[in-house]
Amino acid sequence: MSPSHADIAVSFGRAVRDRDFDDAVALFGPEKIQLVDEIRARHNLPLGDDLEFFLRRLRCAVRALNGDIKSVSARQMNETDEMVTVLLTFECEDSRQELSVEFDRDGNAVNLSSPDRYTPPSYADASDFEEYSITLDAEGTELDAIATVPTSSESVPVAVLVPGAGEIDKNATVGPNKLFQDIAWGLATENIATLRYDKREAVTEIPEEKRTLENLYFTDGVRAAQRAAKRVDTDSVVFVGHSQGGRCAFEMARQYGDAGGVAALDPPVIKPLEGDGQQLRNLLKIDGLVPPHFEQAVKNYRTQKEQFHSQSADNQPSVFLNSMWNYDQFETAASLSTPLLLYEMELNRQAPAEKRERWREVLSNDRDTIHRGSELNHNCQRGEQPRSILEPVLFHKNVDKRVITDLADWIFAST
Structure with a gap:
């Protein structure tokens, strides 16, 4: 008797758990590259197109947020004329993580x-605050914002x-x-109001010649602060x-002129x-290895760097790059x-130690x-090494409460 789709999914899950990536990759059909392409495009991630390295990142993401994988199970969820969907469950040391696996009719x-799916954090009490919709003007573009007020x-x-x-x-x-x-x-549960807003480039196209930090960040942040002060009084x-x-x-606070602090x-x-x-x-290495596209990525990076630092009349960097370099x-x-x-x-630490030491100065x-x-x-989620750039884009975990507590203590001490 041929194995069920759930059995195949379990075999795949165990292969990922045990780092048998050749066996895991073999379970995918001839269009396996499309899987990586779709996730890379949707989240703008430097994934390359190698399925083995994607699965290595997947394994690290599961373990980083949930602990060591202890067991694997699966059950069929849905079936159509073209597709069978199976729910794959990794039972881990700290919690469980699920994946949806789709099979074609050839198995x-x-x-x-x-x-x-997103769920609010357990440390937040919605009865402690109210939320109000606000519209911010950004050079003729309306930005939706939300004021959360205790x-x-x-x-x-x-x-x-x-x-x-x-x-x-x-x-x-x-x-x-x-x-x-x-x-x-x-923060609202800790008796601190907030205002959060859509970034301008999320709601309108900004021409290349106007893609400066002033237009992408500074102006809208200062206006948001002015509006927040009036709304919360x-x-x-x-x-x-x-x-x-x-x-x-930091520059927003400088332009605003009367900020109580910057975090x-x-x-x-x-x-x-x-x-x-x-x-x-x-950023790209996983399990101590670099993916096949790494050398080309580094070559492209060094070429772009050389072109940037050897500017000429025929070789002008983007307005955005110049803006980034002009801001310290x-x-x-x-x-x-x-x-x-x-x-x-x-x-998330990637930068050289000597660069990070500038903050100590x-x-x-x-x-x-x-x-x-x-x-x-980087997304303030609690986890453990080794980390993976797939964690926040695939799996849900709320901002760690420690971040909220530290922010609240600092805000009250500063204002």
């Missing part, structure tokens, strides 16, 4: 996806949540995760930026094309007299704080 696995007190500080790179919405949605909703609801406004938003939040959650410490390719290796977050942070918080997520006074999230990844 080939043709797609993998995560059934995870109901227990009339006088509260307000944090403006500054999104990172890319077309980020007001919740900072990545896969099944909503980083800014977690932070907003968590407070003088205590802080900026809380994530990733590239953390890097840019930067895992801001990048090097500029585009500033490194030597080592950070690219750190360290100098801007050092110029501020307001309290600063740097929150480094250690599981800037934040060397009593008013500033450095937190190191030794078990946190």
Whole structure:
């Protein structure tokens, strides 16, 4: 008797668990590259097109968020004339993780996806706050925003949540995760208001000649802070930026002029094309290996870097690259007299140590704080090494409560 689709899925899951990647790849049909292409395109990830390396990342993502894989099971969920869908379950040391596996009628696995959906964090109590829709004007473009305001007190500080790179919405949605909703609801439960907003490039196309940090970040962040102060009726406004938003939040505070503080959650410490390719290796390697496309990726990186640093009339870098290079977050942070918080997520550490040490020089006074999230990844999720760039885009896990507590304590101490 031929094995059922559930049996095949279990064989695949065990092969992934045991690192038998040749056996795992063999279960996929001739169009296996489409699986990686789809996920890479949807989330703009540097995955390459090698299925084995994708499965290595998948295994690391499951283990990083859930612990060691102990057992594997599966059950058939749906069947059509063309496809059979099976739910594959990894029972792990700390929790379980599920995957949806689709098979064609020839028994080939043709797609993998995560059934995870967003759920609010357990540390947030929705009865403690109210939310209001707000519209921000951004050079003629309307940005949807949400003010989350505690109901227990009339006088509260307000944090403006500054999104990172890319077309980020007001919740900072990545896969099944909503980083800014977690932070907003968590802080509101701690009696701190927030305002979060759609990034301008998420709702409108910005011409290349206008893609400056001023248009992508600074102007809208300052306007959001001004609107937040009026909506919550407070003088205590802080900026809380994530990733590239953390890097840019220092300039927003400088332009705003009366910020109560700036918290930067895992801001990048090097500029585009500033490194030597080592950070690219750190990002792409998995299980101590680099994927087949690595050498070409490094070659492309070094070519772009050389072209950027040898500008001529016929070789002009993009407006965005120039804008990034002309902004120095360290100098801007050092110029501020307001309290600063740097929150480094250690599981995401890629930049050279000497670059990270610049923060120790800037934040060397009593008013500033450095937190190191030794078990946190770039999206503020608790996990463990080795990490994988697939974790936040495939699987759901809320922002760790420790981040909320640390932010709340710092905001109250600063305002």
